[in-house]
Amino acid sequence: MSGRLLVEPADNPRPAHTHLAWLLEDGRELRFRDPRRFGFVAAQAPLSARRELQELGPDPLTELDVAGLIRRLTGVRAPIKAFLLDQRRVGGIGNIYVCEALHRAGIHPSTPAGRTPRRAVALLEGIRSALELGIRNRGTTLRDYVDSTGVRGNNAATLRVYGRHGKPCPVCGTPVSRRIDAGRSTFFCGRCQRR
Ligand SMILES: [Zn+2]
Incomplete structure (x- = not known):
């Protein structure tokens, strides 16, 4: 931001x-x-005592495993996309990487989170591979993002669905769809990510 x-x-x-x-x-x-x-x-020690950090959900790269993800998904009625964007449920995934993770996992963004526990292995794998690719490429620069050395990231070229509406899905060739959910753009493949 x-x-x-x-x-x-x-x-x-x-x-x-x-x-x-x-x-x-x-x-x-x-x-x-x-x-x-x-x-x-804010100056405060220990850092973990900050309320903002205590409310933050687990980091999917280091603190979340499949069993923990299943526990968090179970019984949640909210759509899986809203669940993943909610920083109190899982920390650190923004809109770009949620769209990419759901495509990798083959899960439609509107699916109620509580119906996805049996896909938890694919979902966690999708989240991790989307984030790790982004980190390797030093971030997704769509407008003005730069890293701490002022260098633009080059992850945008690797995105499968985000920002690619109308272009072919890299898996099946179906044009990528776009719609607005809760004010945020959602990009997905209607064929790879069936409801
Ligand atoms: Zn597809």
């Missing part, structure tokens, strides 16, 4: 909306730049 942590030479001019800068031992600065003010900085 346009906020950034950047590591830059301390004598580079600080761009507008740099709310805080930490001087590093090597003479560079770690700069927190957040024009839209979605982020915040």
Whole structure:
């Protein structure tokens, strides 16, 4: 959401909306730049005592296993897409990677979460492979995302469905569909991801 942590030479001019800068031992600065003010900085130890972090669901790469995912999915009526975007249920997956994960798992975004536990192995695998690919490619730059060194990510070229409506699904060739759910774009393949 346009906020950034950047590591830059301390004598580079600080761009507008740099709310805080930490001087590093090597003479560079770690700069927190957040024009839209979605982020915040707080000094507190231990970090885990922060309420925002306590409410955060498990990290799918390090803290979530299939049994834990099944436990969380069971009995949930919300659509699987809303479930995955809810940071209290599973942490750290945004709209792009939810769309990619559901395509990889072959699950329609409207499926009630409580009906997907038997697909949990494929779902966790889809989430992890979509995230790991994004990390390897240093992020998905659609507009202005850059990493801490100011470099644009090149994961956009690997996306299977996100932002590709009307283009062929890389698995079956069916044109990718797009619709709006809760104000967010949802991209999916109507053939690979049946309801
Ligand atoms: Zn398909």
